[in-house]
Amino acid sequence: MDKRIFVxxxxxxxxxxxxxxxxxxxxLGLLSLKSIRIVQVYDVFDLAEDLFASAEKHIFSEQVTDHVLDEAAVQADLTNYAFFAIESLPGQFDQRAASSQEALLLLGSSSDVTVNTAQLYLVNKDIEATELEAVKNYLLNPVDSRFKDITTGIAKQEFSESDKTIPKLTFFESYTAEDFARYKAEQGMAxxxxxxxxxxxxFKSIGRVPTET
Known part of the structure; x- marks a missing residue:
């Protein structure tokens, strides 16, 4: 059974x-940003139906601190908020997903179970469009993540041709010193x-942008 879980x-x-x-x-000096809700998304594939209730309660959430949201409630939220979601690129190591899969094995799942994760950001609906774009660009690290269409049904990540090519670091063209400081910290660079x-x-002098390699 495949299911999307919101926490x-x-x-x-x-x-x-x-x-x-x-x-x-x-x-970012944002004036129209008032609130953000962060919803953790788990796309779970090939898990036995009788294990989902236990998995939601013991693996994907903590009873004291978390709410598991039903899909109808989330769909209603999507109409009342500005929103976007971010997920890891296909093939990128996802620690949260890996830990979940290990825990599911201990719960008795088969080794075929896979988990993909994403973060859904629900922003106050009246945020200015330019400020929403600034938030999205601030939170997305294009080296290891991409935006996820949370309005489509659950589906396993597919490797596109672009995923198989060496990514170009196009953001290098416009990054400021502050941007690079954040990038350096995120990547753990010396x-x-x-x-x-x-x-x-x-790279500007030769009219190119660097690649990941």
């Missing part, structure tokens, strides 16, 4: 989403920001 922190435990709003308001700016200048 959100209860009101008293939404520290991450509240902190994110403050971070975005401060770093390279300094000045080194990244030097690489940026070099």
């Amino acid at each position: 959100e922190k209860k009101a008293d435990f939404q520290v991450k989403s509240e902190s994110l709003v403050r971070e975005l308001q401060h770093n 390279m300094e920001v000045d080194d990244l700016l030097f690489i940026q200048d070099y």
Whole structure:
């Protein structure tokens, strides 16, 4: 059986989403951003139907801190919020998905079970379009993630031809020193920001952008 599971922190435990709003308001100077809800999405494939209830309760959520949302409630939320979702690129290691699959094996699932994860962001509906785009660009790391169409049905990740080619780091063209500082921290790079700016200048001088290799 395949199923999409939505999990959100209860009101008293939404520290991450509240902190994110403050971070975005401060770093991007956003005026129309008022609230963000973060919903963890699990696309679960080939799990025996009789294991789903236990999996939702013991693996995909914590009873004290989390709510498991039904799909009808989420669909209603999509009409009341501006929204977008982010998932790992196909083939990119997803620690949350890997941990879930290991836990499902302990629960008694077959080894055929797979899990894909994503984060759904529900933003106050009256946010300005330009500010919503700024939020999306701030949260997406194009090196390892992509936007997910949360309005379509559940489906396993497919490797497209573009996934098989070496990705070009087109964002290098426009990144500022602050952008590179964040990128450096996210990627755990030993390279300094000045080194990244030097690489940026070099590739601009030859009219190209770097690739992942």
